[in-house]
Amino acid sequence: MTQETVSLGEFTFECGESIPDLEIAYETYGEFTGDNAVLVCHALTGSQHVAGSRRRADTAGQAHAWWDDIVGPGKAVDTTEYYVICANIPGSCYGSSGPASTNPETGEPWGTDFPAVTVADWTRAQRRLLNELGVPHLHAVVGGSVGGMNVLDWAKRHPDHADRVIVIAAAARLDPQCLALDAIARRSITTDPNWNGGDYYGDDHPTEGLSLARQIGHVMYLSKSSMEDKFGRRSAGMDAGRDAFPTDPAAGFFPYREVESYLDYQGEKFAERFDANSYLYLTRAMDNYDLASGYEDDADALAAYDGEALLLSFTGDWHFTVAQSERLAEAFRATDARTAHHVVDSDHGHDAFLVEPDRVGPPLADFLDSGVAGKAVSDTAADEDAGDEFAPVHTSLFSD
Numbered sequence: 390m391t392q393e394t395v396s397l398g399e400f401t402f403e404c405g406e407s408i409p410d411l412e413i414a415y416e417t418y419g420e421f422t423g424d425n426a427v428l429v430c431h432a433l434t435g436s437q438h439v440a441g442s443r444r445r446a447d448t449a450g451q452a453h454a455w456w457d458d459i460v461g462p463g464k465a466v467d468t469t470e471y472y473v474i475c476a477n478i479p480g481s482c483y484g485s486s487g488p489a490s491t492n493p494e495t496g497e498p499w500g501t502d503f504p505a506v507t508v509a510d511w512t513r514a515q516r517r518l519l520n521e522l523g524v525p526h527l528h529a530v531v532g533g534s535v536g537g538m539n540v541l542d543w544a545k546r547h548p549d550h551a552d553r554v555i556v557i558a559a560a561a562r563l564d565p566q567c568l569a570l571d572a573i574a575r576r577s578i579t580t581d582p583n584w585n586g587g588d589y590y591g592d593d594h595p596t597e598g599l600s601l602a603r604q605i606g607h608v609m610y611l612s613k614s615s616m617e618d619k620f621g622r623r624s625a626g627m628d629a630g631r632d633a634f635p636t637d638p639a640a641g642f643f644p645y646r647e648v649e650s651y652l653d654y655q656g657e658k659f660a661e662r663f664d665a666n667s668y669l670y671l672t673r674a675m676d677n678y679d680l681a682s683g684y685e686d687d688a689d690a691l692a693a694y695d696g697e698a699l700l701l702s703f704t705g706d707w708h709f710t711v712a713q714s715e716r717l718a719e720a721f722r723a724t725d726a727r728t729a730h731h732v733v734d735s736d737h738g739h740d741a742f743l744v745e746p747d748r749v750g751p752p753l754a755d756f757l758d759s760g761v762a763g764k765a766v767s768d769t770a771a772d773e774d775a776g777d778e779f780a781p782v783h784t785s786l787f788s789d
Contacts, residue, residue, distance in 0.1 A: 440454050531557070587666050607656075701714070
């Protein structure tokens, strides 16, 4: 594994603003042989540290080796076979340029003076990074959640730069319900007195607001059934409620439930490792993304892509639904791209792509190796009747 930060020089963002030097933190795994490069696009609060058991001081939680069960020697994305690259996206806070990094003109953190970032900016930065690494072409681009949007943007902007794209638990755009929840999450940050208009570096950070934002996110990532299984309506204790909410006069009477305790813990741990301004910037980028922007529709946006596509979705995911993945599959098929949509029957919700490697890994590995011709993405009823272990897979999920 190689850990590096590279300076890409002056970078003009899609919003029209520039910074004199864009720095991108990245990691690589395996050896490059000329045709075996796989770019992994991380999710909203992930990092370049996609795999590896060595704990690092600057990452924790989901950002620490966040796909270690998928990426590595002998795993689904086999680093003895593939040269894997994962880059921290611009606007984040794990080594790449973002609000928490230093503005060279002032010597102070950029804060909200950092330019607005978009998914397109992530793609352009990744392309420039690959140029620096001497990687002209990719065997595959793979990513989950907003990382899947990043993958879609690769197919749209660089249609001849990747043989295969793998879009996991993602969609062409967010629906209004998710937009609304993201808006509430951002307001929980910007109404925290410690946010101070984004100028909080060196002072008290808006940890309460960021913690609440993360709690809203966690509710989005879980399904009803997974929350029922994890927590039910169980109480964590009456005294715990009084301690957790000392300003709430009813807290000592009503139970402090396990689900509340879980959310408080997750929010607290997240606020220790992530930057509040970065959360604002990255959720805006995700909310703004629309695959069809500048085109007639999604299929038109993907019309130039001539590789193969795999869509993975999860039945318990209401953040990015199976139906949304199927619409993406239909858009790829409309361009005559060889396409498969693999639906995983899961109760884990949106987090399934992170916590169910035994279900994500096999179709992912098979598609990397054989494309849609592989057994994991076979489209024939005969294969399903023969006991294909990776069912259900469909050429068209809702076809007659």
